[in-house]
Structure formats: C-alpha cells, structure tokens
Amino acid sequence: MSLTPFLDLRHIEKSFRVRGKRLPAVRDVSLSIREGESLGLVGESGSGKSTLGRCAIGLTAPDAGSVRLFGQELVGRSRRDLRPFWRHMQMVFQDAGVALHPRMTVGRNVIDLLVARRLVSRREGLEIARQLLEQVGLHADQAEAFPFELSGGQQQRVMIARALAVEPKLLICDEAVSALDVSVQAQMMDLFIRLKQERNLSYLFISHNLPTVGQIADRIAVMYLGEIVEVGTTQRMFQKPYHPYSKALFASVLPIPANVSARRELRALPGEMPSPFDLSRGCPFHTRCPVAVDRCRDVRPQLRAIDDDHQVACHLA
C-alpha cells in the first residue's frame, strides 16, 4: 500500500433544493483513499453516502470542495472531460435495475464503456464480457439475455462485471452485494479481495452490510446526517467504536440466534430524527444520543483525532 493519496475529497458540500427549501445532503466531508487502500463507508440511510460517491466520480457536482484523482482536480470538468478518468474509477450503482441499459443485451451492457470508447472491437468485447460474467458467478451464455430476464442478484453481478471491464484502479461500490444471497455474497467478496491483492485495486465500499465491509475495508468511515462522525481502522471500529451513533449502528446487526429464545429484542433507537432541513446548531445526533450533555444541543462537535488514524466528532470523545 502506498502513501500517496489517490482519491482525495476535501470539504465537499452538496445541497439539493426541495420545494424551495435547502436540503444539505453532504456537509463538509473530507476523506482520502491511498493507492491499494479500501475505505468502507457506512451509516444512516439517507445520510449522504450515495451522494458522496456520486460526487467522487463526477456524476454529481458538489456545491463546494475539491475532488482530486492522482492530484488532478475533477470538480468543474464537463462530462466529456471526465471520461478519461472513468477508465481509472468506476462505480457499481445502488439500483442495478435502473443503471443497466434495458434494450442492450447483458453482454453489451458489460462492455458498453469499452465499445463506446473504441477500446475493443465488438467481437473481442463479447469474449471479454463472457469471461467477466463467469468471474462474477454467472454463465457466459447469459451474455445474450436482456437485463429484465435476470433476477435481482444476477443484475447486480452484471453491474459489477461492467465496472470491472475497464480494469479500473478504484471501484466505488454502492451496496454492490446487498441483493445477493450469502453464498454468492461470499463469492463476490472473495473476488473483490483477490482483485485488491492482485491488481492493487482500491475501493470506496458503501454498504449497510457491516460484516462484508469488515472483510474488505482497511478503514471505515461512519456518516450521520451528511457528516462523517467517525473514521478509524476496521479492527478498531469493530472492537470499540467511540461515537454513540457508531456504537448503536454496530450493536444493531442482527445475529443468527441458536434458537428462538435467543432472539434479540427488536427496538428502534429512541428519540426524534431531526429534520435534515434544519441542522443549524448542535450535534446532529443530540436528539437521539443516550449520553448527550447540555453543550451538545448548542455546539456542533468537530471531527478530531483521538488517536493515530482515528477521528471522532463527539464532545465526549
């Protein structure tokens, strides 16, 4: 693993306008991924993970901040100028059903980027597609099928094959294995880990499935309401997360009990979700935090280092 930052996001801000009101989706987020490193991105549903991923690859323009790939600024470039970068950075989208082209065969979808950029002929491309489909646990002959003829998990694997087709250096995976049964999931994670080892592929791995994140990530960042509230090494995050939200998140993974009487109680986090339209003051988690103190309501905690390679945004950390 080299130390040069490979992908570097600095002070990213992104808001959307919703019926005249401003909805901040990503608030002053900075993170960087070194070559060959994998960063896991987890957190509350709606906290801005997909938006951040889309900003990183240039599909969403941030309102402020900078995105650098190998030191070159991506913000401000047109789609056309971004294309050469997509050779190095690919994204597996959360909604496979929408991201695949419905009228193209699966094989054509897989090599779409290669053919569009005239990197291969159609015939060569099809052979590549067949090989990639086998790598993701599908049959080579499924290249001839159309996306709607595939199951949800099969479509998701076609997305993975498509992203791998250009042999990127960085893969942004947005819930890339969430629709797969556990056996196929383990198979995909083996593939990802092998590519990481063999090709030094880096990942921004966005997922709600904490065990799979734990398998691939070197470090994990936790998001809540548009902010990163904690970043640390995978081992530390699993063993001892500091932020009260991270604690709740890691503690809520449902295990497989030995029998019915060993089931855990299902209960929601107490407290009211704050409105994302109105986050002016205090810690974004204070309405639900079990250990909040007075200061939490008024002062927004900054992300700060509590240890080497571990940062937390909490007054009590």
Added chain:
Amino acid sequence: MADFVVEARTDFSNDVSKQPVLEVRDLVVQFERADGVVHAVNGVDFAVRPGEWLGIIGESGSGKSVTLMSILGLLGEGGRVIRGNAWFNGVDLVQLSDRQLRTVRGKDIGVVFQNLAEGFNPYLPIGTQIAEVLVNHRLCTRRTAHRRVIEFMHELGIADAKARFHQYPHELSGGMRQRAMIASAIVSEPKVIFADEPTTALDSTVQMQVLALLTDICRKRGTAVVMVTHDLGVAAHTCDRIVVMYGGIVMEEAPIDEFLQFPTHPYTLGLRDASFDPEQPDRPLRPIPGVAPVLLEAPRGCPFAPRCHMATTVCRERLPALRQTRPDHRVACHHVQGENEHEPYPIP
C-alpha cells in the same frame, strides 16, 4: 416517536386451527426465450396463515421473486404459469384475469418489490403514489390518505415526512424509497404482504425500527407476511417459518426454531457456512463451490447435485421429494432419512 418494543415472538401463529390465507400448490412457472424455455419455478408449495410470517431464502436466481410475481400476475413478457394454484380467500389467483387481479394487488395483497424502480412511477411524487393506493381502492378519502401515508412514513423513521411526501422517487435515498415502498404495502391494511428483500437498503438501526414496526402492525392486524430475504439474522428474528429454495424447488421447510436448531438440507448447511456469525467473527466465510444452473430444461435430478458434496447417481437421476424428517420439518434430499409424502409430479 413511539419507542416500539416487540418481544421476541414465539410460535403463536402456528396455531393449526387457523386456515391458511394463502395456499400455493405445485406452482410451475416458465419463460419463453429465443434460445429455449427457462424453468424458473418447478413445483413450489407453501402456505401462510393469518398473522404468520413466512421467510423464503435461497440462491440468487432460484425463483423466489418469480414465485411471488406469478401469484400477482406480474410476470411480464414470455412468462407463464404452467401449472398450480394460489388459493386466496377461496379464489385461485392463478385463474384470475389481469383486471380481477388488479383489485387484489395493493388492496388485499400489499407488495414491496425487490427492484425499487418497479414499485414507483418516476414522474409522480412518492406520497401521491402511495395515497393513490388507498383512494383507488376506495378505502378512504384523499385527505385521510395523505395523513395516513405521512404518519406511516414518519413511523418508519423518515424525518420530515411531510416534505418527503412531495418528493420524487429519485430525490430520495435508496433506503427512503424502500421505506416508502413498505409504507405503500401496509397502508391499505392488506391480508397478506409480499416483501421481496425489504430491508437491503437500510442500515442496521433503521432496519430494526422498520422490522419492529412491521412485526407489531402485522401481529395486531393479523396480517400474513411472505418475506424473501438473504439475511438469516433478519429471517431468524421475524419469521415463524422458513422455506429454502434452490433451482425453483423447495428444498427445506420448517418452523423457525426447528430451522435454527436442526438445519438439514446440504444446501441449507452450505448457506450457514457462508453466513457471518458475530459470535465467531473470525471464522472464514466459505462460499458454496460452483455456480447455480440456469435451467433451460426441466430438472431431471436434484438441481443442487452439481455442487453437492454428497451427490450420488440417484441424485442426478431423480428429483428428490419433500419428505418429513422430524415433526413439521420437511426436506427434499435423497440422502436425508424421512417419511415419504408423495413423489413430485413430473415437470412438463
């Protein structure tokens, strides 16, 4: 917000005196394709009783979604129910016309689709679409519909549900869309809910909240749920019974407690080896070797045979029948001892 607390459920709903609300018998579904016929579902049986929560787990491509979609008449082009019944309220849904089915879908059977794009029209605000379900089925006035949808969205942990109500599907995060879909499946107070991977886009804390709410509502209303999930932890905490599918066939069926304590089918055991267990975090996850088949012809033998370490000649030649191995526990495997119920009918 209410702090939902649901005690771990025991098998309250396995009350045998209750008649099933939905009973699927020997369902066979195929797709015509240029290069042949895809044998997606090959004789599936299951039943759910009021208030019961049935979990379907199984290999990607094993026919879970197709089973549910065929019952709702949503197979799309080339798809056909070749054989079988789906009894609901004394009516066989398989025999109904599309028009008749439209009155069942959304009203009597709520649906959470796996593919989030299928569930919503991209050009209409999400809340309007959900409220539409209520208004179209004349379940309440538009005003009441709006109020109830917003209440549900709020209870499912969507902050500012009022503002969200007016947003378009693409303006919501994946998990918000999924929760909006869950809201749309429960608002009409259906008798049965089909939920196809309902929590894949939710983080663990929101997932808890959604499952707590759903189990609570379904128990109060006596709603039956058929949930497809690959998350064994989720299945174990919500389901009363489990059905395991592979190659379009039910491989194992058991009450949840049986299933957790005595998983039996070789495929089921393979799933357990591939699952993460927080109690043993360092155990390597072993995928089942090999690739699932695409069935372009009717399965002759056991569809799992090419990947099964126990397979013998008989496995490759004869489809195993579901047999009772322990009380209320059925397994389809030639090499598991059990009492014969009936041989599977040949698949056309």
